[in-house]
Ligand SMILES: *[C@@H]1O[C@H](CO)[C@@H](O)[C@H](O)[C@H]1NC(C)=O
């Protein structure tokens with residue numbers, strides 16, 4: 001394929017022109033052919049790294065392959081610092097009281113009829129394995145580069161600013177828009193919320209819509225530490241419009257460290273029921289059945305690890321303390337709420353929805369909610385948050401409204417349709 005054997009000096013002047021053209025074309029086509037070759041090789045190498053040999057594979061109705069991988073073979077153990085790590089099979093502390101396996105089991109059974117990941121209809125993973133959503137070639141090819149797959153873009157940091165010290169130049173940075181509630185100014189050792197689950201419409205594949213908890217440490221500059229968990233719709237990441245459970249972590253403001261789900265080594269999973277990145281089903285419908293999920297993230301202050309629980313009984317696993325700098329101690333800010341990417345297609349605001357796609361004013365059954373939002377204090381207790389602030393870049397596009405009552409504790413409605421007459 002190398003074009004070196006062409007010798008233009010032997011050719012006449014007119015021929016030379018034609019020849020140069022052929023030369024250029026062949027160069028071009030060579031480059032075009034070679035590019036995908038190395039790309040393909042890179043992709044396959046990456047897939048080999050990510051996808052561990054499964055004990056069993058379950059095909060989900062949404063097209064996902066769920067690999068049941070032995071717990072000791074999970075991606076976390078590719079990390080040099082985790083080579084000799086002894087997996088912690090349970091946290092030392094649990095903010096909801098002492099850990100009781102029987103209680104957890106009976107609660108789990110009660111909820112099984114409602115709380116589902118779609119792949120469960122075709123089987124479960126055996127003990128001592130963890131379910132991992134298999135990464136397919138097309139998943140990686142949708143990313144801007146192999147290296148970026150599973151990561152957020154540097155310029156698209158999620159919690160873009162400290163709301164109180166809002167720098168107008170930063171607020172609209174990279175088109176990310178939020179409608180959130182937050183607390184700051186204390187030491188936090190975790191957070192919990194029950195969040196309404198919807199399937200917001202995404203206008204463009206490169207946009208996403210998510211609803212999550214942020215556990216934050218450090219400043220919103222180069223070294224932000226963040227642990228994130230919730231649900232998201234992200235066509236670029238997953239190849240469809242399904243609502244999926246996700247986690248994210250970074251210790252350098254979304255630059256070199258961290259990733260979604262288990263797409264890099266970091267999070268250590270111990271649970272064999274719940275797959276990160278898998279579809280959640282069912283989702284809520286307007287003026288119809290409402291579904292929500294509970295997520296709790298807390299710090300085991302003895303070992304320093306940050307644990308995550310899904311629902312009331314599924315302790316998924318933990319982020320080891322050494323992954324972080326600020327969060328190795330505690331969090332300095334907690335945020336709850338929604339985020340979308342507004343890529344301004346056609347120079348107009350995106351019509352990508354946040355939450356249910358409806359504004360907070362509409363209330364239950366129509367607008368999306370977070371209820372019973374709580375923080376974990378130094379004594380490892382779940383507490384009502386104090387001095388809750390709210391933040392949104394453009395309340396005419398996506399808004400947030402807080403409230404409290406005895407049933408729902410502190411709650412808020414959030415979201416919106418994006419583009420509309422007041423948000424052109
Ligand atoms: C996702 O939804 C958009 C419209 O919101 C649609 O154009 C697109 O085809 C959908 N993608 C898939 C994979 O279903």
Ligand SMILES: *[C@@H]1O[C@H](CO)[C@@H](O)[C@H](O)[C@H]1NC(C)=O
Pocket residue numbers: 168171172393394
């Ligand atoms: C963000 O940009 C929009 C539209 O350009 C503007 O109306 C809004 O005031 C900006 N938000 C802030 C907080 O500066």
